[in-house]
Amino acid sequence: MIRNSKLHVHHMIFSSRSNGPGKRAVIWLQGCSLRCPGCFNPGLQNPEGGLDMETSAMADQLIAHRKDVEGITVSGGEPVEQIEPLIHLLSIIKEKTNLSVLLFSGKTLAQIQVLKNGPELLSLTDVLVDGTYDENLANPQGVWPASTNQRIILLTSRYLESDFEGIPSQEIFIGPTGEIIETGLYGSEERGLSENSSPSGRDWGRER
Numbered sequence: 001m002i003r004n005s006k007l008h009v010h011h012m013i014f015s016s017r018s019n020g021p022g023k024r025a026v027i028w029l030q031g032c033s034l035r036c037p038g039c040f041n042p043g044l045q046n047p048e049g050g051l052d053m054e055t056s057a058m059a060d061q062l063i064a065h066r067k068d069v070e071g072i073t074v075s076g077g078e079p080v081e082q083i084e085p086l087i088h089l090l091s092i093i094k095e096k097t098n099l100s101v102l103l104f105s106g107k108t109l110a111q112i113q114v115l116k117n118g119p120e121l122l123s124l125t126d127v128l129v130d131g132t133y134d135e136n137l138a139n140p141q142g143v144w145p146a147s148t149n150q151r152i153i154l155l156t157s158r159y160l161e162s163d164f165e166g167i168p169s170q171e172i173f174i175g176p177t178g179e180i181i182e183t184g185l186y187g188s189e190e191r192g193l194s195e196n197s198s199p200s201g202r203d204w205g206r207e208r
């Protein structure tokens with residue numbers, strides 16, 4: 001059994017409508033070695049950024065918001081590169097809530113299936129959006145997934161393909177200190193997170 005541990009986190013928000021079906025909490029993990037050309041979130045590639053957060057403490061925050069959202073989206077960075085603490089977090093969430101889990105990964109389903117602990121991670125995931133973003137295969141704004149080589153893989157019966165139609169492609173928030181915050185699926189202007197923005201559980205996605 002995987003015990004309490006730490007995830008390297010860039011941001012968490014608790015009220016997004018542009019990171020999957022319905023209203024969702026979103027966790028952006030810090031660090032990604034995949035280096036996709038046209039990466040949405042280049043500020044999240046550096047594993048030195050972000051903040052280490054205990055998975056049990058993150059679970060407490062998410063459980064506190066369980067009646068406000070229908071699910072959690074885990075994005076990056078590359079979540080699979082922190083697979084063990086992520087499994088610990090999602091195990092708690094699945095045990096104690098009915099929240100759905102949507103996972104973005106630059107790895108394909110087949111690549112995750114053969115990883116140590118990959119099947120366990122997938123068993124805790126309702127929807128996997130897999131594959132690296134390819135800017136040459138980008139879908140039009142508003143269409144999931146972001147590029148045509150990626151796939152929306154329904155691992156449970158929680159969602160239908162039609163649930164991924166009409167999701168807002170961009171959101172703008174005003175943060176706690178008046179900063180402008182953007183989050184969404186498409187392109188570095190809409191989806192990227194700044195490398196220097198504050199991590200931790202504060203309620204925002206992208207600052208500029």
Ligand code: SF4
Nearest residue numbers: 032035036039077106
């Ligand atoms: S698009 Fe995602 S998978 Fe690709 S380099 Fe950026 S963070 Fe990593």
